[in-house]
Amino acid sequence: MLYQKLNKKNSKRRINKMTITLDNELLSNLTNSVISQMSTTPSARLRTVMECAVRHLHAFAIETKLTPEEWLTGIAFLTAAGQMSSSDRQEFILLSDTLGLSTIVNLLQDGSGLVQATESSLLGPFYRNNAPSYQVGESMARRCNGPQLQLYGRILSTEGNPIPNATVQIWQTDSEGVYDIQRGSEMDTRGVYTTDENGYYHALTVMPKSYPLPSDGPVRRMLNAQSRHGNRPAHIHFLISAPEHKELVTALYVAGDRYIDDDTVFGVSSARLIATPSLDNNAPHPEIPTICYDFHLVAGVAEGGRVGADVATLKY
Ligand SMILES: [Fe+2]
Incomplete structure (x- = not known):
């Protein structure tokens, strides 16, 4: 009797083991079938990217034992992200940012800059494309008020040589932590400067402020579900380009900001991008809090473009 019971138990175990083995084999076969069917893709790069995406997607579902309800929640979340996107809002970029993906792609793209530039x-x-152009020393804060801030320095090669005629695009929030486009106003606290023969740039603006990510979309609901604060530290964006140099997309983060070590989109990728506004006797206006910062550009032309875009120009 006992033998029969044990035998029955062992046989059940064998069946369970077989079922698990069979399931794993089925799952593996399914992944291989999808990859096999996609092998007709003419573009080698698209084939590689999609194969890798399918492998990881299948592995993700298997590892998490994704339930039908969770799968449907994910479908609804992505649908809502698409519905929230428009010519002045890109919820998928926001999602990418908050998952750290944008920073990873940025670091991969600019790998050479980590050492030299x-x-x-x-x-x-x-x-935004087509921001207004200003002369060296002009203010780009045209409509908003707030504590003044002065930015100046040079655009240099990695060897330290000045780069004249470099284009320096700068944009930031106003002193209340709001971008012009969020107010629906004309362009403000953004401008384009050109360096002089010594590679020198100089701009006047207002002090930027930390700001929360939009509160009306699915990404914010995701952050709330994760109990994340959803804020970015105060910062100033720069997009610097010059002939025969790799374009630089970067930002300076204001030291002392409460979110400096906990940026929701993981933009503070280097301590060297943290700047402290202070009075500077060498600045054109010594009485105004100032950030003096030299930017170094790598020689050569960037491949693959920048990570991001003016969302109004995206084609769907
Ligand atoms: Fe920003």
């Missing part, structure tokens, strides 16, 4: 940072969703 100024580190890159995120372009973010508030970059």
Whole structure:
């Protein structure tokens, strides 16, 4: 009797083991079938990216034992992200930012800059083409008020040589932590400067402020579900380009900001991008809090473009 019971138990175990083995084999076969069917993809790069995506997607579902309800929640979340996106809002870029993906792609793209040149940072969703041009020393804060801030320094090669005629695009929030586009106003606290023969740039603006990510979309609901604060530290964006040099997309983060060590989009990728505004006797206006910062550009032309865009220009 006992023997029969044990035998029955062992046989059940064998069946369970077989079922698990069979399931794993089925799952593995399924992954291989999908990859096999996609092998007709003419573009080698698209084939590689999609194969890798499918492998990881299947592994993710298997590892988490994804339930039908969770799968449907994910579908609804992505649908809502698409519905929230428009010509002035890109919820998927926000999602990418908050998952750290944008910073990873940025670091991969700008790998050479880590050693020799100024580190890159995120372009973010508030970059706009065709910002107004200003002369050296002009203020780009045209409509907003707030504590003044002065920015100056030089654009240099990695050997330390000045780069004249470099284009320096700068954009930031106002002193209340709001971008012009969020107010629906004309362009403000953004401008384009050109360096002089010594590679020198100089801009006047207002002190930026930390700001929360938009509160009305699925990404914010995700952050709330994770009990994340959802804020970015105060920062100033720079996009610097010059002939025969790799474009630099970066930002300077204001030292002392409460979110400097906990940026929701992981943009503070280097301590060297943290700047402290202070009075500077060498600045053109010594009475104004100032950030003096030299940027170093790598010689050569960037491949693959920048990570991000003016969302109004995206084609779907
Ligand atoms: Fe920003």
